[in-house]
Amino acid sequence: MSALDQFLRWLDLAGIAVFAASGALVASRKRMDAVGFVVVAAVTGLGGGTLRDLLLGRTPVLWLRAPEPLAVCAAAALLVFFTAHLVESRFRALLWADAVGLALFAVTGAELALISGADPWAAALLGVVSACFGGIVRDVICDEVPLILRREIYLTAAGAGAAAFVLLRVAGGAGRGAAVAAGVAVAFGIRGAALLRGWSLPPY
Amino acid sequence: MSALDQFLRWLDLAGIAVFAASGALVASRKRMDAVGFVVVAAVTGLGGGTLRDLLLGRTPVLWLRAPEPLAVCAAAALLVFFTAHLVESRFRALLWADAVGLALFAVTGAELALISGADPWAAALLGVVSACFGGIVRDVICDEVPLILRREIYLTAAGAGAAAFVLLRVAGGAGRGAAVAAGVAVAFGIRGAALLRGWSLPPY
Amino acid sequence: MSALDQFLRWLDLAGIAVFAASGALVASRKRMDAVGFVVVAAVTGLGGGTLRDLLLGRTPVLWLRAPEPLAVCAAAALLVFFTAHLVESRFRALLWADAVGLALFAVTGAELALISGADPWAAALLGVVSACFGGIVRDVICDEVPLILRREIYLTAAGAGAAAFVLLRVAGGAGRGAAVAAGVAVAFGIRGAALLRGWSLPPY
Numbered sequence: 001m002s003a004l005d006q007f008l009r010w011l012d013l014a015g016i017a018v019f020a021a022s023g024a025l026v027a028s029r030k031r032m033d034a035v036g037f038v039v040v041a042a043v044t045g046l047g048g049g050t051l052r053d054l055l056l057g058r059t060p061v062l063w064l065r066a067p068e069p070l071a072v073c074a075a076a077a078l079l080v081f082f083t084a085h086l087v088e089s090r091f092r093a094l095l096w097a098d099a100v101g102l103a104l105f106a107v108t109g110a111e112l113a114l115i116s117g118a119d120p121w122a123a124a125l126l127g128v129v130s131a132c133f134g135g136i137v138r139d140v141i142c143d144e145v146p147l148i149l150r151r152e153i154y155l156t157a158a159g160a161g162a163a164a165f166v167l168l169r170v171a172g173g174a175g176r177g178a179a180v181a182a183g184v185a186v187a188f189g190i191r192g193a194a195l196l197r198g199w200s201l202p203p204y
Numbered sequence: 205m206s207a208l209d210q211f212l213r214w215l216d217l218a219g220i221a222v223f224a225a226s227g228a229l230v231a232s233r234k235r236m237d238a239v240g241f242v243v244v245a246a247v248t249g250l251g252g253g254t255l256r257d258l259l260l261g262r263t264p265v266l267w268l269r270a271p272e273p274l275a276v277c278a279a280a281a282l283l284v285f286f287t288a289h290l291v292e293s294r295f296r297a298l299l300w301a302d303a304v305g306l307a308l309f310a311v312t313g314a315e316l317a318l319i320s321g322a323d324p325w326a327a328a329l330l331g332v333v334s335a336c337f338g339g340i341v342r343d344v345i346c347d348e349v350p351l352i353l354r355r356e357i358y359l360t361a362a363g364a365g366a367a368a369f370v371l372l373r374v375a376g377g378a379g380r381g382a383a384v385a386a387g388v389a390v391a392f393g394i395r396g397a398a399l400l401r402g403w404s405l406p407p408y
Numbered sequence: 409m410s411a412l413d414q415f416l417r418w419l420d421l422a423g424i425a426v427f428a429a430s431g432a433l434v435a436s437r438k439r440m441d442a443v444g445f446v447v448v449a450a451v452t453g454l455g456g457g458t459l460r461d462l463l464l465g466r467t468p469v470l471w472l473r474a475p476e477p478l479a480v481c482a483a484a485a486l487l488v489f490f491t492a493h494l495v496e497s498r499f500r501a502l503l504w505a506d507a508v509g510l511a512l513f514a515v516t517g518a519e520l521a522l523i524s525g526a527d528p529w530a531a532a533l534l535g536v537v538s539a540c541f542g543g544i545v546r547d548v549i550c551d552e553v554p555l556i557l558r559r560e561i562y563l564t565a566a567g568a569g570a571a572a573f574v575l576l577r578v579a580g581g582a583g584r585g586a587a588v589a590a591g592v593a594v595a596f597g598i599r600g601a602a603l604l605r606g607w608s609l610p611p612y
Binding site (some may be wrong): 031032033034035039050054057059060061063064065067070140141 | 462463464465521524526527529530533534544548561563564608609610611
């Protein structure tokens with residue numbers, strides 16, 4: 001495996017870990033048992049990457065190809081299971097873990113699509129889908145109002161980050177590391193600002 | 205691309221457009237922002253075709269292969285965003301847009317399955333799945349009662365249209381245009397009559 | 409088709425039949441029409457195998473390759489439609505049909521993954537996913553509280569059965585029939601005991 005693939009893989013695992021933690025935090029709010037923690041963490045952490053792989057035709061999907069993704073989810077779930085009582089506001093911790101995962105997956109999803117030969121606009125779109133799907137499934141199976149349907153800017157942040165990354169890679173010819181850093185910063189910056197300041201778009 | 209493929213593609217885009225409009229109408233009823241309009245429109249317009257492609261193994265899926273499907277969804281979403289206040293009953297407009305999309309996708313889904321080498325019964329079934337899935341996802345993510353679970357005949361209309369098309373193509377040896385027209389007419393006719401006259405099947 | 413493939417296919421059809429019956433029982437509780445019975449039965453009976461095939465990249469998926477799976481679902485749906493009024497407690501019948509399907513799919517899902525070249529841990533995991541997905545979709549589209557989120561042990565039973573099967577096949581070198589029987593017995597035994605005695609894991 002090249003250094004490039006290795007780098008992408010670490011970024012992906014980091015995204016999986018924080019999304020899995022966000023899932024486990026929802027499980028703690030719903031007072032599930034330990035198995036429920038692992039299930040919700042795994043669904044949240046792996047959902048986006050699984051849909052991404054299916055849509056691109058990369059099968060078997062990521063967690064059937066290597067043990068790390070699932071191990072990361074299980075570890076994140078158990079960590080939250082034993083420490084969540086120490087967290088002052090589990091809902092705010094969940095929002096921020098979700099924001100980090102959103103930013104990372106928006107960029108890794110777009111990058112994998114580019115590598116698979118997708119057009120730039122399709123790559124940006126797949127970044128958004130990868131970034132949002134795990135959280136949607138988490139909220140649907142746990143019967144929470146999906147973050148994506150709440151007032152604050154969410155999907156727009158993922159879209160801006162994915163678009164920035166793709167533009168820098170394709171049109172700007174930027175190096176991989178710079179484009180990744182810029183894409184993650186744009187997505188996380190917009191989502192974080194929306195959380196801190198309650199930014200939203202005008203409703204219909 | 206042959207004239208035949210071209211024709212199928214236009215039909216598919218027309219189905220995408222009306223389903224996307226039905227999604228945007230739901231978004232307007234839920235008072236979402238402009239991004240929400242585009243998201244719900246895209247999920248509704250592309251959901252059925254995406255599942256169809258996944259089940260057949262046609263990957264990358266349609267909206268990763270060409271920009272038109274997504275562009276059509278975005279255009280339909282914005283059109284509805286700026287004109288929905290002119291519509292007298294958005295719920296009835298939604299029901300009829302959904303009925304047109306249902307009829308078109310039932311036939312294009314069956315046709316694509318036949319082209320992919322599926323058996324006739326499987327092709328008809330895939331037509332039904334393609335026709336119904338986008339609307340189901342629309343209603344689930346927007347927290348509406350799925351149209352498919354309401355009393356009026358819905359899935360049965362898609363099934364009759366898909367079966368009529370497949371029968372004419374396979375058993376009857378009808379030409380492509382005639383079979384498509386007949387299939388769409390059967391599906392839309394049954395669904396339309398069910399809407400106008402409140403047709404339903406007896407419950408358990 | 410070899411005797412081995414034939415055997416796996418029968419097991420799979422048996423699992424499809426009982427899951428389909430569980431779906432039809434939910435449809436009867438919701439007072440759906442006959443088409444609704446068939447739809448919920450088909451979604452429940454075929455959901456797990458469809459996701460399994462998609463994740464492994466085995467496309468077209470099972471019910472597009474052969475007519476039996478769908479025919480079994482339709483037959484189970486109609487059988488329940490005409491006999492459900494004779495059942496004393498439809499909810500308990502549903503729980504037990506679901507338990508049988510869970511045990512069968514946990515093993516057939518794991519076996520198919522092993523045949524497709526998956527690692528042992530991934531095979532066990534895919535068994536769990538195959539066993540649980542149909543029931544989750546059934547409960548979501550019918551607006552029931554998912555069995556998987558209820559207090560009694562559910563997913564853990566599927567996991568134990570799939571793991572027992574994989575261990576016996578891979579590490580223990582057991583014959584196919586013995587491993588299948590053991591896996592099904594472990595999964596059904598744990599799930600059945602949980603139903604009879606109200607076994608559960610401690611909540612958070």
